[in-house]
Amino acid sequence: MKIIKGCQPNQEGFLLNMKTGESFSLNAVALDVLSFLKEEHTEEELFDFMRNHYEVDETVLRADLSDFCFLLKQKKIIE
Amino acid sequence: MEIESAMEIRRKGRLTVAVSALNAVDNPGPGVPVVRSLREAFADAPFKLRIIGLCYGSLEPGVYMHDLVDASYQLPYPSNGEEAFFNRLLYVDQKEGIDVLIPNLDAELYPYIKLQKRLADVGIRTLLPTQEQFEEREKSRLCSLGNKCGIKVPLSIVCNSLNEFYAKEQLFQYPVVVKGRYYEAYIAYTKLQVEERFSQIAMKWGVPIIVQQFVDGVEFNVIGNGDGKGGLLATVPMRKMFITDKGKAWAGITVEDNELIRMAEKFVNQTHWNGPFELELIKTNGTNGLPSDYQLIEVNPRIPAWVYLATAAGQNIPMQIVKRAFGENVEKVDTHKQSYTVGKMFVRYSWDMIVDYSEYGHFSVKGESQKTN
Numbered sequence: 001m002k003i004i005k006g007c008q009p010n011q012e013g014f015l016l017n018m019k020t021g022e023s024f025s026l027n028a029v030a031l032d033v034l035s036f037l038k039e040e041h042t043e044e045e046l047f048d049f050m051r052n053h054y055e056v057d058e059t060v061l062r063a064d065l066s067d068f069c070f071l072l073k074q075k076k077i078i079e
Numbered sequence: 080m081e082i083e084s085a086m087e088i089r090r091k092g093r094l095t096v097a098v099s100a101l102n103a104v105d106n107p108g109p110g111v112p113v114v115r116s117l118r119e120a121f122a123d124a125p126f127k128l129r130i131i132g133l134c135y136g137s138l139e140p141g142v143y144m145h146d147l148v149d150a151s152y153q154l155p156y157p158s159n160g161e162e163a164f165f166n167r168l169l170y171v172d173q174k175e176g177i178d179v180l181i182p183n184l185d186a187e188l189y190p191y192i193k194l195q196k197r198l199a200d201v202g203i204r205t206l207l208p209t210q211e212q213f214e215e216r217e218k219s220r221l222c223s224l225g226n227k228c229g230i231k232v233p234l235s236i237v238c239n240s241l242n243e244f245y246a247k248e249q250l251f252q253y254p255v256v257v258k259g260r261y262y263e264a265y266i267a268y269t270k271l272q273v274e275e276r277f278s279q280i281a282m283k284w285g286v287p288i289i290v291q292q293f294v295d296g297v298e299f300n301v302i303g304n305g306d307g308k309g310g311l312l313a314t315v316p317m318r319k320m321f322i323t324d325k326g327k328a329w330a331g332i333t334v335e336d337n338e339l340i341r342m343a344e345k346f347v348n349q350t351h352w353n354g355p356f357e358l359e360l361i362k363t364n365g366t367n368g369l370p371s372d373y374q375l376i377e378v379n380p381r382i383p384a385w386v387y388l389a390t391a392a393g394q395n396i397p398m399q400i401v402k403r404a405f406g407e408n409v410e411k412v413d414t415h416k417q418s419y420t421v422g423k424m425f426v427r428y429s430w431d432m433i434v435d436y437s438e439y440g441h442f443s444v445k446g447e448s449q450k451t452n
Contacts, residue, residue, distance in 0.1 A: 006335055006421070018421045020297070020362075021318025021334040 001069065002040040007077045009034050017077060024075075029054070033068065037078055043069060088126050088178070095176055096401060097131040097203075100183035101141020101148065103429070106262075106325050109183040111140070112387035113397045114147045119390065120398035131175050133182075137443040143434045145450045150175065153446035157190035165194055172203055179204045179404045181397065183381055185261045188213060204404035206354045208380055215350060216378035218258055218289045224378065228345045231374045233361075235291040241277055244290055254293040256376075259284040264326060266293055294374050296363040298322065299334070302382070302389050303343040304396045306403075307353030310411045313396050314343040315389040315419045321426075328427075331385055333392045335421040338373065340414050346378070355396050357383040385425060392419040 006018035013026040015034070026034065036049050043065070050061055072078040088094050096117060100108030114130050121128040132141045132151035142151040152171045157164045171177065180203050182191045191198075192210050199205070207213075216224055218235070225232030234251065238244045248270065257276040258264040262284055267273040277288050303314040316339035321330035342358060357379040365371030382396060389396055399409045412418050442448045 016332075016422055018335045020336070021299075021320065021332045022297075 001037055001043060001046065001078050003034060003037050004076060004079050008038070015077070017075070020076065022075065024077075030068070033065075034072075034077075091126070091176070093127045093129050093176075094121065094124070094401070095129045095131060095178045097133050097171065097175070097177045097180040098141075098148075098183065099133040099154075099181070099187060101132045101134055101139045101144075101151070102136070103140045105323055106327050107384045107427075108139075109382045109384045109386055111144065111147065112384060112390075113181055113183060113382055114141070114144075115387050116390040116395050116397040117401065118147060120395050120401075129175070131171065131177060133171070133180075137439060140432060142442055142448060143432050143438065148450070150449045151442065151447065153442070157187050161190060161193065164190060165197060168194075168198065168203070169201065172201055177203045179206075179401050181205075181382070181400055182207075185379065185381065188380055206400050206404045208353050208356075212350055212352055213380050216356075216380055218260060218291075218377060219287055221375065221378070224350075225375055228342075228349045230342055230345060231372060233292040233294045233374050233376060235289055237287045237289055238277070239286045239288075241274060244273060244277070244288075251290070251292055256291045256293050258289040258291060260287055260289070291376065294361045294363055294376065296361040296371075296374075298326075298328075299336075299339060299360045299362055299373070300328065300331070300383065300385070301339050301343045301358040301360070302355070302386060302396065303347065303352075303358070304355050304399055305347035305350070305352030306409070306411065307351055309348045309351045311344055311347050311414065312399055312403075312409050313389070313394040313412050313418075314340055314414065315392050315394050316340060316343075317385060317388060320424070328385055330424065330426045331388060332424045333388065333419060333421055335417070337414075342373065342375070344414060354380075355382040355386075355400065356380060388423060388425040389419070391425070392421075392423040394419050 009015040009026055009031060013031045015024045015026055036046060047062060047065055098110045098113050100110035102108040117128060129149045132148040134142055134151055134153050135156060141148050154167050155163045182188055191205060192207050192213060195205055195207055219237040222232050222235055236247050254266050254268045256264055257267050257273055259280040263280050265276040267276050280288055298319040299316060301314060301316045304312040306312050316334050316336055317331040318334050319328040319331050323329050358375060359377040360373045360375055362373050363371055386396060402409055
């Protein structure tokens with residue numbers, strides 16, 4: 001998975017999809033996810049990255065990441 | 080500019096451009112942003128740019144914007160008769176020496192197309208689509224235009240009476256959009272609402288009325304400028320970010336979507352459109368298993384009111400119009416390269432100008448005014 005060109009968030013957590021004009025305000029966790037996905041990574045690598053940075057139940061993390069990545073793909077922010 | 084014209088401008092030391100649609104209601108005219116674009120384009124020119132406002136009422140704000148407009152003249156509505164309209168333009172030309180005239184209202188384009196040669200004979204340059212091109216993009220012919228250009232268009236029918244709608248009502252699923260030939264469009268959720276809106280628009284603007292299938296989705300507009308030979312001189316796509324209850328963009332952002340640019344290319348390729356235009360499109364939500372796609376809901380045969388966004392993003396279409404009116408070559412836009420700034424936004428606002436009643440009174444009585452300083 002990787003951020004699609006034209007969908008890079010800025011450091012403040014604002015993301016503008018240059019193709020669709022849709023914009024999003026990201027919280028700190030979402031910004032961490034998308035910063036990590038500036039480079040190509042698998043879903044498992046993203047899971048490991050988040051587990052190492054947050055104290056979180058693994059089952060909850062896996063479910064939340066799955067939902068969030070689905071949303072990012074649906075909004076054509078990652079591919 | 081071409082040599083003869085450039086010499087003429089140098090001799091006069093002045094370029095005079097007349098611009099219409101200086102109104103700014105909740106469906107604002109493009110005149111003021113056209114003037115802003117021209118002021119920017121010719122700010123450092125070796126001649127003075129003189130802007131003449133052409134108005135249809137004494138409460139058009141452009142009349143009182145003396146930092147933008149040098150003189151204003153009230154015109155009779157073109158529907159009052161071609162000769163009266165032409166004679167008034169002749170009067171303005173005799174006083175001001177109009178070099179280029181940029182009409183910006185749908186309803187005045189047809190009269191200007193008819194008068195184009197007579198205006199050229201007295202030295203007033205215009206850049207207009209042909210009558211055939213103008214009629215081809217009318218709301219009533221949008222389906223066939225869509226087919227010709229390979230762009231999807233929602234089902235539309237043209238009705239001169241409600242009976243014509245009743246005969247085809249079963250083709251539609253509510254809601255539908257009820258549109259006037261030139262202006263106004265309303266969403267109708269029931270047959271009764273169609274009847275109300277039909278009568279309302281017909282009383283104001285006449286028939287035919289267009290009934291179009293409502294398409295749910297996100298609204299995008301594309302501004303463009305055709306060279307009359309199938310080439311595209313400028314194009315900027317914009318997503319509407321804030322929409323008024325009249326459906327007008329009150330904020331918007333330039334986007335990078337090649338599909339929208341291809342549509343502008345298809346439109347000019349197929350129609351050989353000459354001059355500025357605007358495509359209004361909806362990107363459908365892609366629900367019920369259907370893919371998301373663009374559907375063309377309208378083609379405007381003129382500059383839209385958000386033209387200044389295109390100027391700010393790097394494509395000054397009013398300047399191109401003036402140059403082309405003088406016969407100067409304008410390069411085709413390279414649509415394979417990024418030719419405008421993506422992510423540039425406009426946020427529209429209203430501003431209460433304070434005007435002395437005497438100025439309003441003078442314009443109301445005399446039908447003309449000059450900047451006084």
